[in-house]
Structures are given as structure tokens and as C-alpha cells.
Amino acid sequence: MxxxxxxxxxxxxxxxxxxxxxxxxxxxxxxxxxxxxxxxxxxxxxxxxxxxxxxxxxxxxxxxxxxxxxxxxxxxxxxxxxxxxxxxxxxxxxxxxxxxxxxxxxxxxxxxxTVLFAPEDLSLVKGDPGSRRRFLDELLVALLPRHAATRSDYERVLKQRNALLKSARSQMYSRAGVSETHQATLDVWDQHMATAGAALLSARLELLERLKPHLAAAYEQLTDGSKVLSAHYRSSLGPSTEGEPGEYLNETSAGEQIGRKPGAEELEVLAAMSIPELTERYLHSFVAARRRELERGLSLVGPHRDELELTLGQAPARGYASHGETWSIALSLRLASYYVLLEDAQIEGxxxxxxxxxxxxxxxxxxxxxxxxxxxxxxxxxxxxxxxxxxxxxxxxxxxxxxxxxxxxxxx
CATH class of the missing domain: 3.40.50.300 (P-loop containing nucleotide triphosphate hydrolases)
Known part of the structure; x- marks a missing residue:
């Protein structure tokens, strides 16, 4: 084209x-x-x-x-x-x-x-998790435009649920406490958010599997190949048997982990789940996180809290990569996007x-x-x-x- x-x-x-x-x-x-x-x-x-x-x-x-x-x-x-x-x-x-x-x-x-390279791409490495989530979602929509609706549906539900949690929080600290109406309405929005979140999470995980080999290859092309660049998805979903959902990531510290973080085995379990199974997993996590979400007045579990963690060699890229390495990582993310789109371009031109x-x-x-x-x-x-x-x-x-x-x- x-x-x-x-x-x-x-x-x-x-x-x-x-x-x-x-x-x-x-x-x-x-x-x-x-x-x-x-x-x-x-x-x-x-x-x-x-x-x-x-x-x-x-x-x-x-x-x-x-x-x-x-x-x-x-x-x-x-x-x-x-x-x-x-x-x-x-x-x-x-x-x-x-x-x-x-x-x-x-x-x-x-x-x-299009695939666009710009100086602003340094934020993909040095910035907060939102930059990397946006990178994944934009590539997802470029590959499969129907996921524009997946993304907007989730953002709409998240906004509504956060507004409800904020309203319930004000009641929680009044004499009356959280009303049964608020609790029932939250249950309804939990279902909406679990459904939308499961669709978005599943799409991101599938995309990352396609992106990872190209990312490593792109970094090797741009450097002397002495270090390997890899990417890992960190989900805010609670583990299946222990721990608290939403405690893997601390958004205010741009992805630094608190509490237990999901390992490769846990993410393999998530990646193998169907969308209905992920929906049930989210519903379970919302129940477990309900009190903390009411105390803070915002949603602590969902794709909006997840992180794409970039690792160079054995160390996290963010905070450890040199300026030159940071540039190479940012360029590699864009090149990997190009290779994924090129691989998908089955129609000539x-x-x-x-x-x-x-x-x-x-x-x-x-x-x-x-x-x-x-x-x-x-x-x-x-x-x-x-x-x-x-x-x-x-x-x-x-x-x-x-x-x-x-x-x-x-x-x-």
C-alpha cells in the first residue's frame, strides 16, 4: 500500500x-x-x-x-x-x-x-503502563478493526462503574453505609465489565504471542545482539487459588509490583482460557476486591490496570536500560508492529x-x-x-x- x-x-x-x-x-x-x-x-x-x-x-x-x-x-x-x-x-x-x-x-x-516512529516513543519504555497498554490496543485495532468496539465498550463500562464506585464510596462513609440498591447495581456493572474485560484481555494476550518473536528479532537487528529483549504481560486478575486480585500492579509507581505477581505459569493459564472462562475469573476477582474498590472509589481489577513489562537481558527495561538501549527498545516495538502487520498483509498491496x-x-x-x-x-x-x-x-x-x-x- x-x-x-x-x-x-x-x-x-x-x-x-x-x-x-x-x-x-x-x-x-x-x-x-x-x-x-x-x-x-x-x-x-x-x-x-x-x-x-x-x-x-x-x-x-x-x-x-x-x-x-x-x-x-x-x-x-x-x-x-x-x-x-x-x-x-x-x-x-x-x-x-x-x-x-x-x-x-x-x-x-x-x-x-501505518506504523509511525517518533521521539514520543521513548514513553513506551520510560513512561507509565498506560503508554504500553495503548501501544498494544492500537496495534490490535490496526490488525483487527472490530476491536475498536471491544476497546470502546470496555472504556465506557469502566467509566460507568467508576462513577458508581465513587458514589457508593461517599455512602460507605456516611451513617447509612452502602445501600442495597448500590450493591445490586454494582453486581450488574460487574457483569458488564467482566464481559468487556475478558474480550479485551483475550485479544491482547493473543496479540502479544504474535508480537514477541518479532520484538526479539527487531532488537537483535538494531543492536549487536548481546542482550535479548522480551515482553511479559502482567495481569491484575487475581490468581486462581490464592492472593488478592488487583494487587499485582501499583499504577502510581508505573508498574512496580506490590504483593504477589503472576508468573509465566499463571499467564499461560489465562492465555488458555476462553472468553467465558475469563469472564468468570473477573467476576470472582471483583467479588474479592469489592471492599477495597469501595474504599478507594475506583476499579482496581481489569485490563486498564495491566502492564506490558519489557525486559532487557535479566533486568526490567524501565529504569535499567541506558539511553541508547531505550531508543533501541522503542524502535524495536515499532518494527515488531510493522512485522506483525506485514505478516498479516495477505492481500497484495x-x-x-x-x-x-x-x-x-x-x-x-x-x-x-x-x-x-x-x-x-x-x-x-x-x-x-x-x-x-x-x-x-x-x-x-x-x-x-x-x-x-x-x-x-x-x-x-
Whole structure:
């Protein structure tokens, strides 16, 4: 797959801009602040309906505008597909496929596949568990777009259940105590959350099994191979026979473990369970955690409390990896995502577009060269850089100069 044309209206700094592209490598070069990252951010938005730079859509609209338009023409094998996303301020976003009637924005997920590398990826290693959960979930949706509903269903139920727990907590410390109505309503939301949580957990565990071999291979490609990178899923589900659910992870300390942590055998048990079995396991854990959840007024058990633990050699990557190793781990996570998507691209021409946003300036010469050699074989690679000197020689192709008020192309 490759992006043939991109058009933006009132997106970020652009009132209007049009960009024509070809397969292979395209480098967008320009000084900071001129809008080169805005262009690749828009491409990434078509893929995930989110930005790698901000957590909400508001900043994506040009100042003073109440909507932005991102239009693209994609070539997938012998087919050409037109996509349009309308990002609206204060109301639901809409999308169109091949200029048909508007559909929900999430209905376009899976059509444009991208893997985006950016300096923000360091948070995948150094940041809190939420960054790594989001990484897994976004890859999950890219592979199987139906899991966008799985993810949103869980988030909706979690929000409702937390609101109920907060309300019950205020009653708990009053003379009346928690009412029978609150208890009964919690039982209902426990069932909803167990069902949604089981579906999300099962999907994550299946995805991780596909990701792990590619992750180890990617890290070996980028380094001298003296250390092995591995990933382990840490679930907040209580063990089947002992211990307290929700005590494996302390979210405030970004994944540091308290109490008993589940080992490989326990996670193998979870991975082997069906969704109905996981649902029952969650219900059991909710019962065991009920008092502590009421005391704190929030949900302590569920996929939102889980962790993807990265280990380099024998030590946790977070807190122990050097700066260079941290960069290699972050790049390996993105490369592994690319390999998983590539493996899944059974339809000819459905390989993901690679986007490298201002990454090479952060890397030493050795890592630049190795990363460039790996990604140069992709069907389409979009690269941003402040200066030409940041671009490795392995990435030869079209160069587009981002200048104040527009773009200028020269072949390099």
C-alpha cells in the first residue's frame, strides 16, 4: 500500500495544502515549526483516528476553525481507495470512503495501515503502563478493526462503574453505609465489565504471542545482539487459588509490583482460557476486591490496570536500560508492529506505510544506519527531518522541502 495524494484543510497550521507522493522513500525536510510533522501526523490519523502528539482532537484544528478535513488517495495493489475524515469541534467526527455517504469515523479503521516512529516513543519504555497498554490496543485495532468496539465498550463500562464506585464510596462513609440498591447495581456493572474485560484481555494476550518473536528479532537487528529483549504481560486478575486480585500492579509507581505477581505459569493459564472462562475469573476477582474498590472509589481489577513489562537481558527495561538501549527498545516495538502487520498483509498491496517523524536526529550513527537499512525495503516510507544531514544515505528517494506557506519538491 502507498499514499498517492494527501490534502489537508484547516488541519494544524495548514489552511490548505496538497501533497502528491510515490512509492518508495519520501523525505520531508524543513526547519522546526514549518509543519512537516503536521503532514505525517495527518497520515497517522487516518490509520488510528488519534494523534501521536496530543491526546485529544482539539489541537488538530487550525486556530479559529471548527472543523478540519483530511483527504487521502491510497493505492492498495490494483485498487485505489479514497478516504476523507472530518474532524469536528464539539461533535462527532465523520468519514467517507470513496466519496460515499458519511459513516462513523471508526468505520475506516484498517483501510490505511501505518506504523509511525517518533521521539514520543521513548514513553513506551520510560513512561507509565498506560503508554504500553495503548501501544498494544492500537496495534490490535490496526490488525483487527472490530476491536475498536471491544476497546470502546470496555472504556465506557469502566467509566460507568467508576462513577458508581465513587458514589457508593461517599455512602460507605456516611451513617447509612452502602445501600442495597448500590450493591445490586454494582453486581450488574460487574457483569458488564467482566464481559468487556475478558474480550479485551483475550485479544491482547493473543496479540502479544504474535508480537514477541518479532520484538526479539527487531532488537537483535538494531543492536549487536548481546542482550535479548522480551515482553511479559502482567495481569491484575487475581490468581486462581490464592492472593488478592488487583494487587499485582501499583499504577502510581508505573508498574512496580506490590504483593504477589503472576508468573509465566499463571499467564499461560489465562492465555488458555476462553472468553467465558475469563469472564468468570473477573467476576470472582471483583467479588474479592469489592471492599477495597469501595474504599478507594475506583476499579482496581481489569485490563486498564495491566502492564506490558519489557525486559532487557535479566533486568526490567524501565529504569535499567541506558539511553541508547531505550531508543533501541522503542524502535524495536515499532518494527515488531510493522512485522506483525506485514505478516498479516495477505492481500497484495496491503503492507503498512512506514512513517519516521524526526527520529534520525535522536540516534547515533550506528543506529541510524541499521534502522535506515531495515525500513528502506518497505513499499512506502515517509521521513521528516530538520536538515538533510540527518538522513542516512540508505534512504535515497524524493525530497520535499517544507517552506513557509508551502512545499517545494526536488529529486534526491
Amino acid at each position: 502507498y499514499l498517492q495524494h494527501l490534502s489537508l484543510s484547516d488541519f494544524r497550521s495548514y489552511a490548505q495544502v496538497d501533497l502528491s507522493l510515490e512509492p518508495g522513500v519520501t523525505v520531508l525536510v524543513g526547519a522546526n515549526g514549518l509543519g512537516k510533522t503536521n503532514l505525517v501526523e495527518a497520515v497517522g490519523y487516518l490509520s488510528t483516528l488519534s494523534s501521536h502528539r496530543v491526546s485529544s482532537d482539539g489541537p488538530l484544528l487550525r486556530f479559529g476553525s471548527d472543523r478540519a478535513l483530511v483527504r487521502a488517495r491510497l493505492v492498495r495493489g490494483s485498487q485505489t481507495v479514497g478516504l476523507e475524515v472530518e474532524i469536528n469541534l464539539g461533535r462527532a467526527n465523520r468519514a467517507r470512503i470513496n466519496r460515499a455517504n458519511p459513516v462513523r469515523a471508526r468505520d475506516i479503521l484498517g483501510i490505511c495501515r 496491503n503492507a503498512p506505510i512506514l512513517i519516521l517523524d524526526d527520529v534520525f536526529a535522536e540516534l547515533d550513527v550506528q543506529r541510524r544506519s541499521k534502522l535506515a537499512a531495515i525500513v528502506s525495503t518497505a513499499e512506502q516510507v515517509l521521513v521528516t527531518a530538520a536538515v538533510d544531514a540527518d538522513i542516512p544515505a540508505e534512504l535515497s528517494g524524493a525530497h520535499i522541502q517544507v517552506i513557509p506557506g508551502g512545499l517545494a519538491r526536488d529529486e534526491g
